[in-house]
Amino acid sequence: MKPYYITTTLPYVNAEPHIGFAWEIITADVLARFHKVMGCEVIFNTGTDEHGQKIYNKAVEAGISPQEYVDGYAAKFRELSTLLNLSVTHFIRTTDPHHVEAAQAFWKRCADHGDIYKKIYKTKYCVGCELEKTDSELVDNHCPLHPQIELEIREEENYFFKFSAYQQALLDLYKNQPDFVVPKEKLAEITSFVAGGLQDFSISRLKEKMPWGIEVPGDPNHVMYVWFDALINYISTLGWPDSDTFTQFWPGVQIAGKDNLRQQSAMWQAMLLSAQLPPARQILINGFISVNGEKMSKSFGNVISPVDMVKRYGIDGTRYLLLSLGPVSGDMDVTWEKFDHYYNGYLANSLGNTVSRIANLCARAEMSLSLTRKESVDPAISEALETYRFDLALESIWNRIKNLEKVIDEKQPWKLSGSSLELFLRQSGEEIIFIATQLQMFMPDTAEQIIALFTAEKITPPKPLFPRLS
């Protein structure tokens, strides 16, 4: 069987699971299920990114050990698989012992290849905040919170990765593989970034200042910078360095948010090249979800969590609403009102109601139809999924539902009887089973329920699949 490997990015565990990540992982799930249906052996990876300064600070703040802190969040992210009915096969935590070993082995390979060196790293420090500041945080080269205080320059010795050595190799990769990053605007963006010149980046932190990380091999005074360690999960989860699974499944497809473009499609690829491993097969970049035109944030109080969505719309309702949002490449704006509107229109009134109509007609007729399921994927759907247009795939399914509704109105089966009624019920029953079969990747439970309903010995009037919201 052909191997197919897909992975999400690992969410950083300093907050509750976010709707944007739910979107990312649901699209990954559809791709995983799709490839499985197409006959591939599938590995679907996700997990949690657990090291670094922010987590360390939060743990200290909460008065618990970093490990306790991340254990709590890792459990919550693991629950997403159940919450959203995901076909995840691998869940990796960057604190897993195997990942730690793999990260150290990876570091050694980069070092052996001559791509890691020590350098004095200058940081800007605001005495007012007692914090290091990055350039992007500064206004006019001053801390925005303490503009009257001059920033101190502090120096520390860090390990650096020779990112700059991979400029040409990355440009060649983008050129030779025009679908390496999708959508293509993002490939253009990363190409222009890399073409503009690369600076080596620091990949370690002094342990005495920030101990929560993987120890640098051969230097107990340093831990790896969280990015360097986290990216390696994509192969450590496959058992790298010593594993047949790795050789069989790598390279794979990576899904990431647009804020991750550079890390995934440039830094990580350079790291792989340095370790003399093949680059990823493809990076799929998705946009952000905003709420009513505003960025989702706790301070605005407008956060929509996947848990809340599932409570209101059910698992498959949530999956549908997120998948139908639109081309995953762009940003999408949502509101609860819009979600309700689409839920009622597409799920309750269209799909759910059509299933009820036909099932009721069948039940009244008391005929034995003996319908059976047939596995097949509509070419329109595989075509849409090859280009990651989840919205178009769903649209093509809903066109069939709409058409079925038209046929019901035209044929007026409630006025039919005998063989003409049987013919109608058989045809529409087969059509609804076909529709449900197409829905399997998107709404697995709903699909099974519909198929079970219509392949039953005796078809009975069902409960509403998606009760209308008032």
Add this chain to the structure above:
RNA sequence: GGCAGGGUAGCUCAAUGGUGGAGCAGAGUCUUCAUAAGGCUAAGGUUGUGGGUUCGAACCCCACCCCUGCUACCA
């Protein structure tokens, strides 16, 4: 500032040189098998602005206005 993408019906978007389309919302109408669901019909656009090329422009060219993203060490 530079680079990239975009501005089409009230809303979300489709249509890349040949009579501007769909869904949703709103209007009218038919129907009752169904979750007060469904079908049909009509209406709705000077395609951001100004110029140009062309027999013909939403589409190509020039200028301008507006929106979004990127312009590296935040995980």
